[in-house]
Amino acid sequence: MHQLSAAVFGPGFFASPQVHTAITIGAVVAIVSAVTGVFTVMRGQSFAGHALGDVSAAGGSGALLIGLTPLPGFVGAGIVGAGVMDMIGVQRLRGRDLATGIVLGAAIGCSALFLYLGTTTGAATGATQQILFGSIFTTTPGTITAVAILGALALASLAAIARPLLLATVSPDIAAARGAPVRLTGLLFMLALAVSVALSALAIGALLSTALLIGPPAAALRLAKTVPGALATACLTGVAATWLGILLAYDSYYWGPGHHSLPVSFFIVAIIFATYLATGLPAARAARRQAAGPAAAAADRGRITA
Amino acid sequence: MFTGFMINAWATATIAAIVAGAVGYFVVLRGAAFPAHAIPKGAFAGAAGASLLGINTLIGLAVFALLGALAIGTLGRRGRQDVVTALALVLMLALGAAFLSLTTQYEPEIYSLLFGQILGVSTTQILPITALGAVCIAAIALLYRPLTLSSIVPEIAEANGIRGYRIQIAFLIVVALATTMTVPVTGALLIFSLMIGPPAAARSFTSRPLLAMALSVAIALITVWAAIAASYLVNWPIGFFVGTIAALSYGTGRGWATWRRTHTGTRPATAPPRQPATDHA
Numbered sequence: 001m002h003q004l005s006a007a008v009f010g011p012g013f014f015a016s017p018q019v020h021t022a023i024t025i026g027a028v029v030a031i032v033s034a035v036t037g038v039f040t041v042m043r044g045q046s047f048a049g050h051a052l053g054d055v056s057a058a059g060g061s062g063a064l065l066i067g068l069t070p071l072p073g074f075v076g077a078g079i080v081g082a083g084v085m086d087m088i089g090v091q092r093l094r095g096r097d098l099a100t101g102i103v104l105g106a107a108i109g110c111s112a113l114f115l116y117l118g119t120t121t122g123a124a125t126g127a128t129q130q131i132l133f134g135s136i137f138t139t140t141p142g143t144i145t146a147v148a149i150l151g152a153l154a155l156a157s158l159a160a161i162a163r164p165l166l167l168a169t170v171s172p173d174i175a176a177a178r179g180a181p182v183r184l185t186g187l188l189f190m191l192a193l194a195v196s197v198a199l200s201a202l203a204i205g206a207l208l209s210t211a212l213l214i215g216p217p218a219a220a221l222r223l224a225k226t227v228p229g230a231l232a233t234a235c236l237t238g239v240a241a242t243w244l245g246i247l248l249a250y251d252s253y254y255w256g257p258g259h260h261s262l263p264v265s266f267f268i269v270a271i272i273f274a275t276y277l278a279t280g281l282p283a284a285r286a287a288r289r290q291a292a293g294p295a296a297a298a299a300d301r302g303r304i305t306a
Numbered sequence: 307m308f309t310g311f312m313i314n315a316w317a318t319a320t321i322a323a324i325v326a327g328a329v330g331y332f333v334v335l336r337g338a339a340f341p342a343h344a345i346p347k348g349a350f351a352g353a354a355g356a357s358l359l360g361i362n363t364l365i366g367l368a369v370f371a372l373l374g375a376l377a378i379g380t381l382g383r384r385g386r387q388d389v390v391t392a393l394a395l396v397l398m399l400a401l402g403a404a405f406l407s408l409t410t411q412y413e414p415e416i417y418s419l420l421f422g423q424i425l426g427v428s429t430t431q432i433l434p435i436t437a438l439g440a441v442c443i444a445a446i447a448l449l450y451r452p453l454t455l456s457s458i459v460p461e462i463a464e465a466n467g468i469r470g471y472r473i474q475i476a477f478l479i480v481v482a483l484a485t486t487m488t489v490p491v492t493g494a495l496l497i498f499s500l501m502i503g504p505p506a507a508a509r510s511f512t513s514r515p516l517l518a519m520a521l522s523v524a525i526a527l528i529t530v531w532a533a534i535a536a537s538y539l540v541n542w543p544i545g546f547f548v549g550t551i552a553a554l555s556y557g558t559g560r561g562w563a564t565w566r567r568t569h570t571g572t573r574p575a576t577a578p579p580r581q582p583a584t585d586h587a
Contacts (some may be wrong), residue, residue, distance in 0.1 A: 046388035047340040050335035050395070087562070098506055102556050105499030109549020112496070116543045207403065211396040218389040263407050269400035273393055280384060 004055040021248050022264070025144050030198045030212050030238035032151040035158060036196040037217035038230050039189060043169045047097055048190070049086060049197060049213045051104040053206035055081035056198035058111035067113050070202060078198035081107060082190040148202050154196040161188050161249055166227065208265050212238050215272035219279040241271040314429060314510050321439040322488040323500060323530040326575055327523030328446050329484045329516035331357060333455040334475060334509060340388055341378050341478060343498045344395035346485040348374045350494035351402025358405045364434060367489050371482035379475040431490060438487035445480045453477060454515055492530075496545045500526050503552025510559030 040049045058071040059077020064099055081103050089099035158165075168182045175182050200209035220233035245268030248300040253261035333342045349371035356366025374394055381390040425563075446453075456463035456473045464470060488497040504525035508518045533547035 014348040017508070041386070041389055044386065044388055046386075046392045047343075050340075050392050051343075097337050097339040098334060098546070100504065101343065101498070102506065102553050103500040104343065105496070105502055105549050106553035107549075108495045109499065109546045109553075112493075112543045112545035116546075207399045211390055211400070214389055215396070218393070219414055260408065262402045263400075266400045266404040266407075269396050273397045276385075276389075278395055284384065 008021070008251075009247065010254050013247070016250075019246065022142065023243060025147060025203050026242040026246060026279050027239050028144070028151055028217070029209075030146055030242045031235050032155060032196050033200050033209070033212040033217050033221075034234035034238040035155055035231055036193055037213040038211060038221065038227070038234050039158065039165060039169065040193060041217045041221055043094075043189070045190075045193070046214050047242060048082075048100045049193060050210040051085075051100045051107075052078050052081055052194050052197040053201040053209040054104055055107040056194070056201050058114065058145050060202065061111055061114040061118060065118050071143075074198040074202045075150065075195060077107070078194035078201075079191060082194035083187075086187050086190045113179055143203055147199050150195055154192045154199070157188065157192045161185050161192075165189055187221040187239050205265060206300075208268055211265075211269045211272050213240070215269075215276055216241065219272075219276045222279040223280075237272075237275060241268055241275065244268075244271055312538070314432060316385050316531075317432060318435050318491045319530040320527065321436055322491045323498070323526040324523050325439045325442045325484045326488060326492075326497060326500035327526035328443060328519055329480055330505040330526070331508070331515075331522045332446070332453055332457060333481065333501050334505040335454070335461045336477065338477070338481070341375075342481055342501045344378065344391045345371050345374045345478070346394050346461055346489055346494045346497050347482050348398030348402075349482070349489060351398045351405065353489070354402045354409075359506040364431075364486060364490070368482075368486040370398055371485045372479065375478035375482040376475070379471075379478045382474070384469060422536055433482050435487045435491070441478055442487070445483070449473070449476060449480070450544040465543055480575045484559060487560075493545055499549045499552040500529065500566075503556045504529060507555040507559030510556075510563040513543050529555060545573045 017179035037049070039045060056074040056078035059075075059080075061073070063070050063073025063078070085096075085099050085103050088102070089096040105165050164175065164180045164182075164185045165182055165188075167178075168185050172182055197209055197213065200212060204212075215232040216238035217230070219237055220230045224233050248267040249261060249264040249296040252267075330342070333339060349367045352366035352368070352370025353363040354366070355370070356363045359366075359439050377394040377397075378387075378391050381394070399427075452463065452468045452473055453468065453476075456468050456470055460470055473561060484501075485494075488500075491497075492500060505518070505522040508522035509524055511521060528550060529551045532551055533544050536542070536547045537544040
């Protein structure tokens with residue numbers, strides 16, 4: 001038994017303070033991302049969810065440049081970016097993507113400038129990679145508190161607007177007819193999304209931020225029949241993928257002869273992608289059955305499509 | 307400013323702008339902003355892989371761009387398009403992170419792949435870039451009618467025997483080719499700005515497809531030329547200028563459309579043009 005556990009968990013896995021931090025922060029971020037992500041995927045706003053990660057990273061590099069800590073830069077730029085996207089975004093889906101793209105393009109341009117100025121003055125070595133990919137192992141324990149507090153804030157505001165938001169998501173027309181504040185709910189959601197994404201981009205990098213925001217919720221929405229079910233499944237999937245990814249990345253140091261560990265982000269994303277593909281299998285089977293006969297497909301109705 | 311290596315910069319940037327302006331018109335028309343962002347950004351990982359293996363970065367870019375386009379196209383058939391695009395992107399980036407962790411790659415090289423290093427274009431790169439650019443323009447010309455029809459009125463296109471799925475795949479492949487040729491010039495991230503800003507601005511000025519496309523190419527050309535000149539003079543990265551000028555041109559277009567709507571009372575020019583159904587048959 002001891003040998004088995006030694007084979008699964010590399011030497012010193014449980015003793016490493018870095019692993020403790022990564023496990024904690026990974027779980028917090030995975031849960032916040034999963035909850036926000038279920039709404040993001042249902043509303044078809046994956047692009048905004050991804051773009052806000054880059055936008056807040058641009059704010060982060062700007063903050064570094066003027067000597068601030070990254071946190072206010074990340075959150076500030078995320079909120080401003082979300083506000084502008086919502087303001088110029090036409091309510092139609094295509095207009096919204098375009099607005100997201102324009103804001104993203106401008107933010108990336110600023111990112112290029114900030115990083116360039118940062119590297120010429122020598123203030124931010126390694127910042128390019130850090131901001132692009134990030135690493136869960138380099139997060140300081142101090143970040144955990146900030147991430148947990150702001151994450152809780154984002155979740156609380158989501159919970160407060162959950163009912164009108166769901167109605168506005170599923171059928172905007174009925175929501176508008178009932179007098180629900182569709183526009184305001186949309187804006188509030190964008191702001192909650194911005195805070196959640198800025199936090200995860202800061203804590204685990206823009207790459208993993210998108211992966212955890214979209215992957216587990218998309219897989220969960222394919223499996224679960226109700227929204228609470230999807231939320232629970234997404235949280236479980238996200239946390240499991242994160243922890244397994246951390247373990248594999250830690251162990252990968254002992255795999256090759258070169259003693260060179262692979263990035264955590266690589267493992268987490270690979271697990272998430274495989275999960276998403278696997279959850280598509282029942283739907284594909286149902287589609288084949290539907291092609292064979294409508295009666296056989298009736299059993300598969302009532303799913304939330306994702 | 308117009309001597310030696312700068313000549314290469316002007317030439318490649320001009321080709322890149324023409325291709326981005328033309329392909330970008332359909333990116334905006336089809337609402338494909340996310341794939342247009344994801345394919346170049348993910349293809350960057352291919353360049354990282356190519357430099358790990360010691361082969362030409364253009365090949366790495368092309369392979370990853372095409373794989374990304376095919377993944378988005380085929381998986382998007384069953385799943386949601388935006389979800390699939392996001393997941394394909396993070397998968398490619400994660401591979402890129404793994405490649406980079408295996409090399410002792412010099413940081414500025416990564417930076418230039420992402421944000422563009424227009425002043426570093428060598429004469430040997432111009433030929434493949436020009437060839438790929440010509441292929442892209444030819445593909446857009448060939449696909450023009452079915453692409454326009456399926457972008458504006460998908461139902462009518464289907465009724466005319468144009469398969470939406472096939473057109474989507476063909477279109478994504480054109481985006482992938484355009485990506486491959488432009489990334490060495492403008493960087494993986496900013497080709498996206500060129501494919502979004504100028505066409506979106508152009509569509510605010512006119513609703514006629516061909517005119518809008520020509521206008522889009524013109525705005526893209528002005529954007530890169532101004533960006534090169536500014537970058538040369540101030541010595542700031544060209545990406546900053548491309549990104550901000552593209553956003554500004556979009557803002558100008560939106561401002562113009564609003565002004566016209568309030569002052570002349572005409573329909574906004576951004577409304578999709580209607581094509582008669584019999585036009586194609």
